[in-house]
Amino acid sequence: MNYDTFVDQVARRVRTDPERAVALVHATMATLAERLTGGEVLDLATQLPAPLRLALRPSPSTEAADRFGAAEFVARVAQRADLDEPAARDVVRAVFVTVREAVSGGEFDDLVTRFPRDYRDLVELALTPGVSALRRA
Known part of the structure; x- marks a missing residue:
C-alpha cells in the first residue's frame, strides 16, 4: 500500500480530510514507536x-519500549493530535485497521501479541476479517 492510499483509508474511516488524516496517522505512529522496542x-x-x-523511526531513547497501557496510548494520541479521547480512540482503531491492511498478517499479529490485554478494544477491529469501515470518529 502506498502512502497516499494509507492516508486516504484513514481519512475515510474517521471521516476527515486527507490533510487532517496525515496529522492523525503521524500522531498514532509516533505513539506506537514509543510503545515498541527499536527492533519491533x-x-x-x-x-x-x-x-x-520516518514517523516510526526509533531513537536511542526508544530502544527500550515504554510499557504504557491502552488508556495512556489513547491519551498520548489525543494530546499529539489535539483530540478528545473518544475521537482519539477511533483514530487509533482506524490506523490499526489500515496498518493491518498495509503489512503482512504475520507482522501485524506479531505486533498485537506484544500488547497487553487492555489493548484488545483498540486492535479488535483490525483483527476482524473484512472490516473496512468504522463508526463515526
Whole structure:
C-alpha cells in the first residue's frame, strides 16, 4: 500500500480530510514507536510506506519500549493530535485497521501479541476479517 492510499483509508474511516488524516496517522505512529522496542519498530517500518517509516523511526531513547497501557496510548494520541479521547480512540482503531491492511498478517499479529490485554478494544477491529469501515470518529 502506498502512502497516499494509507492516508486516504484513514481519512475515510474517521471521516476527515486527507490533510487532517496525515496529522492523525503521524500522531498514532509516533505513539506506537514509543510503545515498541527499536527492533519491533524496524520490523513494522520495513513494510510501511517511506513517510510512515520516518514517523516510526526509533531513537536511542526508544530502544527500550515504554510499557504504557491502552488508556495512556489513547491519551498520548489525543494530546499529539489535539483530540478528545473518544475521537482519539477511533483514530487509533482506524490506523490499526489500515496498518493491518498495509503489512503482512504475520507482522501485524506479531505486533498485537506484544500488547497487553487492555489493548484488545483498540486492535479488535483490525483483527476482524473484512472490516473496512468504522463508526463515526
